[in-house]
Amino acid sequence: MSGYLTGLCVLLALNTIAAYGVYLPMAAGQLNLGIAGFMAIGAYASAYLTNECGWSPIVAIGAGGGTAAILASVIAMPILRTQGIYLSLATFALGQVICAIMLNLEVVGGAAGYPVSTHIEAYVVVAVAVLVVSLVSAMSTTRVPIYLAAVKNDPLVADLLGLNVKALGVAALTAGAAIAGIGGALYAHYFNYIEAQYFGVMLSTYTVLYVLLGGTQSVLGPIVGAAIFTIVPEALRSSSQWRYAIFALFIILFMALRPQGLITRGLSRRRRQVAGQSGTAAS
Amino acid sequence: MTMLLSIQNLSKAFGGLEVVRDLSFDVQEGTATALIGPNGAGKTTVFNLISGVYPVTSGRIRFRGSDIVHLPSRYRIKHGIARSFQNIRLIPRLSVIDNLLIGQHVTLKRTLDVLRPFRLVRGHEWIRAARAELSAFGLSEYADEPVDLLPYGVRKRVDLIRATLSSPSVLMLDEPAAGLNASETRELHSHLDILKGRGVTLLVIEHDMHFIRSICEKVVVLNFGSKIAEGSFEQVRRDEQVREAYLGVEQAA
Numbered sequence: 001m002s003g004y005l006t007g008l009c010v011l012l013a014l015n016t017i018a019a020y021g022v023y024l025p026m027a028a029g030q031l032n033l034g035i036a037g038f039m040a041i042g043a044y045a046s047a048y049l050t051n052e053c054g055w056s057p058i059v060a061i062g063a064g065g066g067t068a069a070i071l072a073s074v075i076a077m078p079i080l081r082t083q084g085i086y087l088s089l090a091t092f093a094l095g096q097v098i099c100a101i102m103l104n105l106e107v108v109g110g111a112a113g114y115p116v117s118t119h120i121e122a123y124v125v126v127a128v129a130v131l132v133v134s135l136v137s138a139m140s141t142t143r144v145p146i147y148l149a150a151v152k153n154d155p156l157v158a159d160l161l162g163l164n165v166k167a168l169g170v171a172a173l174t175a176g177a178a179i180a181g182i183g184g185a186l187y188a189h190y191f192n193y194i195e196a197q198y199f200g201v202m203l204s205t206y207t208v209l210y211v212l213l214g215g216t217q218s219v220l221g222p223i224v225g226a227a228i229f230t231i232v233p234e235a236l237r238s239s240s241q242w243r244y245a246i247f248a249l250f251i252i253l254f255m256a257l258r259p260q261g262l263i264t265r266g267l268s269r270r271r272r273q274v275a276g277q278s279g280t281a282a283s
Numbered sequence: 284m285t286m287l288l289s290i291q292n293l294s295k296a297f298g299g300l301e302v303v304r305d306l307s308f309d310v311q312e313g314t315a316t317a318l319i320g321p322n323g324a325g326k327t328t329v330f331n332l333i334s335g336v337y338p339v340t341s342g343r344i345r346f347r348g349s350d351i352v353h354l355p356s357r358y359r360i361k362h363g364i365a366r367s368f369q370n371i372r373l374i375p376r377l378s379v380i381d382n383l384l385i386g387q388h389v390t391l392k393r394t395l396d397v398l399r400p401f402r403l404v405r406g407h408e409w410i411r412a413a414r415a416e417l418s419a420f421g422l423s424e425y426a427d428e429p430v431d432l433l434p435y436g437v438r439k440r441v442d443l444i445r446a447t448l449s450s451p452s453v454l455m456l457d458e459p460a461a462g463l464n465a466s467e468t469r470e471l472h473s474h475l476d477i478l479k480g481r482g483v484t485l486l487v488i489e490h491d492m493h494f495i496r497s498i499c500e501k502v503v504v505l506n507f508g509s510k511i512a513e514g515s516f517e518q519v520r521r522d523e524q525v526r527e528a529y530l531g532v533e534q535a536a
Binding site: 138139140141142143144146147149150153154156157158159160161162163164165217265 | 334335336356357359360361366368372374375376377381384385386388389396397398399400401402403445449
């Protein structure tokens with residue numbers, strides 16, 4: 001595989017992982033605008049562990065996800081006291097605070113950035129992305145997505161039906177942070193260099209857009225959104241300076257024509273019905 | 284007959300507004316009790332106090348003998364207190380079966396069952412149980428429909444079945460017949476007859492007097508948060524205070 005294609009695959013894998021980090025809390029009604037902050041935590045924690053403590057990269061990447069998850073579970077209680085737009089603002093502020101701390105933390109290089117000593121190959125990044133997609137797909141066959149939909153749409157009814165609304169919210173936020181942390185850690189060890197500025201507002205915003213464009217109703221939405229966002233700008237690269245304008249137009253048209261996202265529950269239901277009908281016709 | 288639910292000197296105030304005042308009544312196991320009264324009498328607030336939506340201001344709610352006023356709302360359905368809602372509150376965009384699966388939650392044996400990939404199993408027992416309950420009430424054709432697309436009367440009964448799947452001892456119904464046409468009301472009637480046949484205790488808020496007369500053995504009448512009468516439908520109908528509350532003092536005089 002050419003270096004360019006490998007780079008594109010890694011980018012797609014990283015974007016997909018980040019998208020699922022946003023998707024899980026969103027399924028519980030939390031619009032997390034601070035996902036880049038959790039990625040930064042994972043990236044810096046794992047980089048510190050390989051650089052300074054000599055951990056093997058795989059263990060350090062896992063620990064990076066764990067650190068992000070621990071932070072999320074601690075911060076979840078105050079954040080989940082807010083709702084809707086205020087919850088988004090709180091996560092946005094959290095992302096900015098983390099970014100600012102990393103920018104000023106001399107032990108991890110501060111504004112000069114932080115080189116990472118150990119390198120992982122592209123296939124590791126892709127393999128972890130496949131693992132994340134498989135895990136989330138497996139989760140979609142359990143009661144979890146239905147419960148999260150209940151918590152998102154009607155927390156009072158969910159509570160009266162016996163669901164632990166708070167625990168489900170914390171779990172969704174924490175699982176999303178763990179995935180994002182692992183994504184950040186993979187980024188650090190593939191590119192061997194991280195700087196705080198990278199984990200800023202743009203990264204969080206783009207990641208949320210992958211999920212919104214792909215659709216939040218189906219587990220396939222985030223991966224489709226991430227793929228479009230990764231591949232379309234590359235395909236437009238030949239048109240040089242116009243590509244940003246064309247891409248912006250593409251996003252606006254997309255939101256106008258399909259506000260519910262590309263992949264919806266109705267779409268997959270229709271496909272199943274068609275498959276079922278052709279199955280009965282054959283038998 | 285044993286006492287299932289006992290409301291004792293229950294009061295609820297929102298700021299200075301006392302919406303339930305020193306209310307006491309009992310619900311016998313296996314019976315159907317109606318809670319009636321003019322709009323704003325505090326009927327739905329009583330339901331909200333029993334299901335734990337609001338903390339009580341004072342008084343006791345005894346269920347099977349023990350006071351539940353301090354029991355967090357989400358544990359009450361596990362103890363056997365389930366309810367339906369006046370404005371149907373099914374989870375939108377989910378199918379009927381998925382909504383019913385939520386109702387089953389408290390019957391799960393282990394917490395980890397939540398993570399069981401049951402959709403990979405063909406005809407899983409949870410799905411079978413939900414489908415069986417749907418067909419027991421003649422609604423199996425709607426199993427895979429998204430709830431948003433169902434007729435109003437069907438949605439009301441799906442809301443009921445969702446509550447029933449928690450195997451409740453007492454089911455509180457907030458205006459089940461409101462907005463239903465004649466045939467839907469008949470279907471609801473036979474739906475409730477099936478539940479009564481199973482021994483489920485019913486507590487019903489309703490304005491349809493024919494409906495109450497045919498379903499409920501006992502009627503409790505509220506006005507301005509206080510109980511003004513209690514007894515059989517015929518006893519309550521002859522009560523002077525009840526006539527005044529419904530018809531106004533001048534007409535009654």
